[in-house]
Amino acid sequence: MLPVVVVHGGAGHIPKERSERSTEGVCSAARAGYIILQGGGSSMDAVVGAVTELENNPNFNAGCGSVLNVKGDVEMDAIVMDGKSLGSGAVSAVRNIANPIQLARLVMDKTSHVCLTAEGAGQFARSMGVPEVPQESLITEYSRMRWKKNLEPEANPVEFQMGKMGTVGAVAVDSEGNVACATSTGGILNKMEGRVGDTPCVGCGGYADNSSGAVSTTGHGEAIMKVILARLILFHMEQGQSVEAASDLGLAYMKSRVDGLGGVVTVDPQGHWAARFSSGQMAWAAAQKDTLHYGLYTGEHFTQSTEMLLID
């Protein structure tokens, strides 16, 4: 069954006019990750490649397209984890870089630490030669419009809560059976300066362990943190649950215990995979055995040959 890559573009409410671009984006990212795996790349290479593409896509809440904090600034969180070593790298509240996921990988590869935050993360980026980009290059018209709208006194708190829509993530298994995860986000709309969500916290935004599998999460960050959703799902898999049942058990517990909605992509080391969500929608796509699978609403599952996509 190997290799496989599964990506998500965030759980939440996706406005109709943006649904097509969301689906196209996750399909393109899954294809990018799959090409890396087919070329002999590792699962870590594949998840970082897929998430980089989603960060570069302005339709998602990560990298370019990130939501703005209460001051109108972009502060981003990202994490990677390698299932072989349990090695992890993360950045939180980082500014002025295009691809936080690549900086998170550098934290894992080039330091003895797991997480660097804020200005310290920026200093590390500069020391690694990561180009500094102007904040304006990360801000879209859409994210600025939503930020302004949410500052208005009559702002709709429900829409506000859905602000995390568009966190991106990926999990993969390579041909050697190594699993990896990557997750990247701009956080939640109009968050306080310095707010750190679930994404850069090991076990919350993602977890990867060759002995059980890998998960990348999205949804209401504070709820995900309270139940440590990614690790919880892998505990269920260690107890013998399938990728699908374990994902559903984790999401159901988050809903019943802390009233939180979200979504996950999950793999086990054999290449079984699932894309599950308790929110209304989650853009997701998976590539395996030259077939692309994708969906957006509950129960949707379309398939297509990856070769057709390559011709696109």
Add this chain to the structure above:
Amino acid sequence: MLPVVVVHGGAGHIPKERSERSTEGVCSAARAGYIILQGGGSSMDAVVGAVTELENNPNFNAGCGSVLNVKGDVEMDAIVMDGKSLGSGAVSAVRNIANPIQLARLVMDKTSHVCLTAEGAGQFARSMGVPEVPQESLITEYSRMRWKKNLEPEANPVEFQMGKMGTVGAVAVDSEGNVACATSTGGILNKMEGRVGDTPCVGCGGYADNSSGAVSTTGHGEAIMKVILARLILFHMEQGQSVEAASDLGLAYMKSRVDGLGGVVTVDPQGHWAARFSSGQMAWAAAQKDTLHYGLYTGEHFTQSTEMLLID
């Protein structure tokens, strides 16, 4: 058996000339937490009270006495968690405040977020009227001496690794059976600027859940994060293990899987408690049924009446 409070003053190697002050410090903090519980305070009040006392004690690596980062600055991490709601509050890489644990509690109580980092955490502190303190007031002669020594070319990397000695934490169960945890640290000696360790990450530095118990951790932060030690121990308790066996299973797994040493204090909602460590030493103390328990080396377990202590 209720109520109970258990505190630790950090796992690692404690120099002989500092061992007495470490023991005195944890005993005094356990007594402070116990007085709060006896007065009808909640487990959250007790753990924050105990950890505040340890932060104010210059012999521990938290608050005043924090280790210095590579630039000679103090950046502190802290977390609290409430087992009833799974509510949590944390700060990372925060500067110029005396009691990060109290700021972490304010994040939980006064915001919709779980974690604030760096300058954003500082802004929140100012908005809450938390006094800003000069960095010098947090730095001891001892921590400056160790910082300088570790910058020397012939610095001993083993001593460097032991730099986290002195992270402080507490767990408690109050008379209503609510559990809570609190952990606070200056991190590891000569860390990069912006390094975030295990302490402020939910499930790593601590976890509390009324349905299973509470854990506060100390030790090699990056290893604790890889295995999400506090949550792991509570999973073992959910599977029927005792506080002691679950703590040992978690620590043994961390040693075998990622070669990491550490220590924990653990309680279950019935008031059973344990203080366990795989490192050479961990200063710990517990107060329950008017008895103070304490120790520093493996196998040590002294007891004393808490009433005697009150006369001290």
